[in-house]
Amino acid sequence: MTTKKHSLIDQRLQDLNDDGVDRRGFLKCMAWAGTGLVWTMSGGIPASRAFANVYGKHAGKGGDFSFVQISDSHIGFSKPANPDVTATLQTAINKINAMPQKPDFIIHTGDLSQLSKPSEFDTLDQALKGAAAKQIYFVPGEHDMLSDNGEEYLKRYGKGTKGSGWYSFDHKGVHFVALVNVANLKAGGMGSLGHEQLEWLGGDLKGRSASTPIVLFAHIPLWTIYPDWGWGTDDSEQALSYVKRFGSVTVLNGHIHQIMQKIEGKVSFHTAMSTAFPQPAPGTAPSAGPMKVPADQLQRVLGITDVNYLVSGSSLAIVDSPLGDSGSSASGSGRGGLAVVDSVFG
Amino acid sequence: MTTPKIWIVGLATTVMIALMLLAETPSVAVAANDQPSGASADVKIDNFSFGPQTLTVSVGTTVVWTNRDDIPHTVISTDGVFKSKVRDTDEKFSYTFTKAGTYPYFCSVHPKMTGKVVVQ
Numbered sequence: 001m002t003t004k005k006h007s008l009i010d011q012r013l014q015d016l017n018d019d020g021v022d023r024r025g026f027l028k029c030m031a032w033a034g035t036g037l038v039w040t041m042s043g044g045i046p047a048s049r050a051f052a053n054v055y056g057k058h059a060g061k062g063g064d065f066s067f068v069q070i071s072d073s074h075i076g077f078s079k080p081a082n083p084d085v086t087a088t089l090q091t092a093i094n095k096i097n098a099m100p101q102k103p104d105f106i107i108h109t110g111d112l113s114q115l116s117k118p119s120e121f122d123t124l125d126q127a128l129k130g131a132a133a134k135q136i137y138f139v140p141g142e143h144d145m146l147s148d149n150g151e152e153y154l155k156r157y158g159k160g161t162k163g164s165g166w167y168s169f170d171h172k173g174v175h176f177v178a179l180v181n182v183a184n185l186k187a188g189g190m191g192s193l194g195h196e197q198l199e200w201l202g203g204d205l206k207g208r209s210a211s212t213p214i215v216l217f218a219h220i221p222l223w224t225i226y227p228d229w230g231w232g233t234d235d236s237e238q239a240l241s242y243v244k245r246f247g248s249v250t251v252l253n254g255h256i257h258q259i260m261q262k263i264e265g266k267v268s269f270h271t272a273m274s275t276a277f278p279q280p281a282p283g284t285a286p287s288a289g290p291m292k293v294p295a296d297q298l299q300r301v302l303g304i305t306d307v308n309y310l311v312s313g314s315s316l317a318i319v320d321s322p323l324g325d326s327g328s329s330a331s332g333s334g335r336g337g338l339a340v341v342d343s344v345f346g
Numbered sequence: 347m348t349t350p351k352i353w354i355v356g357l358a359t360t361v362m363i364a365l366m367l368l369a370e371t372p373s374v375a376v377a378a379n380d381q382p383s384g385a386s387a388d389v390k391i392d393n394f395s396f397g398p399q400t401l402t403v404s405v406g407t408t409v410v411w412t413n414r415d416d417i418p419h420t421v422i423s424t425d426g427v428f429k430s431k432v433r434d435t436d437e438k439f440s441y442t443f444t445k446a447g448t449y450p451y452f453c454s455v456h457p458k459m460t461g462k463v464v465v466q
Binding site: 143287 | 394395450456457460
């Protein structure tokens with residue numbers, strides 16, 4: 001990774017932060033990245049270093065850990081955009097299992113299924129059984145709540161959760177909050193958390209130390225990406241007001257089947273790729289429907305996201321990786337942050 | 347669509363409709379409010395939108411929604427008058443409007459998708 005490439009990527013991140021939508025550029029960045037990069041924030045300036053260093057320098061230190069985000073598996077979908085979504089989910093699992101540092105757990109940010117069918121959930125469960133990380137945390141997507149107000153989803157994945165499936169947990173000093181913004185949606189609106197869940201969230205965060213790193217995850221983005229396509233959450237502002245006082249907040253979402261990110265103060269927003277099919281960049285197609293790409297390109301636009309928490313650097317790193325090869329791209333979050341790595345398959 | 351066809355044939359209506367039936371047209375397009383009671387009208391779901399977004403029909407009209415997207419949608423009356431199950435690709439939902447009024451509806455999966463049926 002040359003200095004020139006670094007500066008290009010820095011510029012690209014800058015562009016992303018300016019308009020938030022430069023998907024093509026970001027894919028290019030992934031193609032360069034090779035072993036991946038970790039973004040860290042220092043005085044508001046993004047800086048990058050080789051992803052391999054994360055593992056090399058910091059792996060194994062007490063308290064450090066990583067987890068993987070996968071999203072939008074849409075088991076049951078069989079249209080031309082991807083006639084075999086079970087196979088690409090399997091590729092994602094294989095990629096997770098091949099990681100040099102074993103993730104502590106996996107989070108799935110929703111749209112497990114295409115039509116909320118028991119058989120679709122069965123297929124997903126069967127595939128995830130093969131993942132080396134046994135603990136998997138879920139939130140529902142709108143496709144998982146299609147029948148009986150999400151009864152089938154909640155029966156399987158909602159044990160011990162509240163309302164339509166929200167909950168929180170702690171892991172090695174990081175507080176995770178799983179939010180549901182796909183239930184009881186109102187005509188003309190976007191995603192919605194609702195009053196009851198917001199009240200619960202306020203209570204859940206109350207009394208926690210401001211130095212606790214917070215990770216919020218939900219299906220639909222908790223920041224407004226493109227209202228015309230409903231890519232946002234109507235009442236996310238209230239949710240974000242509760243996390244303002246924390247030194248490090250990472251928000252992980254799915255739904256839009258592509259990487260988008262924004263850093264706002266101490267809050268880092270990130271969306272993951274799908275394991276099933278890509279969707280168009282905002283406004284570049286008549287609708288947000290599945291985007292058809294040549295079969296040999298599909299694995300380059302599907303992927304997983306690896307999030308690393310480094311106690312020593314007090315940072316989180318996010319690395320996105322495609323399913324298909326070792327290409328990946330990375331981004332960082334605020335102080336006391338996480339590193340997030342997105343990996344495409346191909 | 348068997349029932350409406352039999353019903354329309356029973357009326358022995360125009361040559362045009364007969365030709366449309368011979369051509370196996372799935373349902374008869376309705377030019378809004380000059381149709382007799384018992385007609386049917388179509389709303390197509392394409393690209394995450396209802397078309398036409400506002401449909402005007404006469405009392406007694408059966409409106410048939412067809413999902414032509416690769417993604418499932420629903421057709422839910424905002425006022426609770428009608429509610430479809432999830433409609434996957436090419437699946438239909440129909441509802442017969444027996445009272446005049448304005449019926450707003452939306453897709454509960456993608457609530458930015460809204461439409462309206464005006465019954466006169």
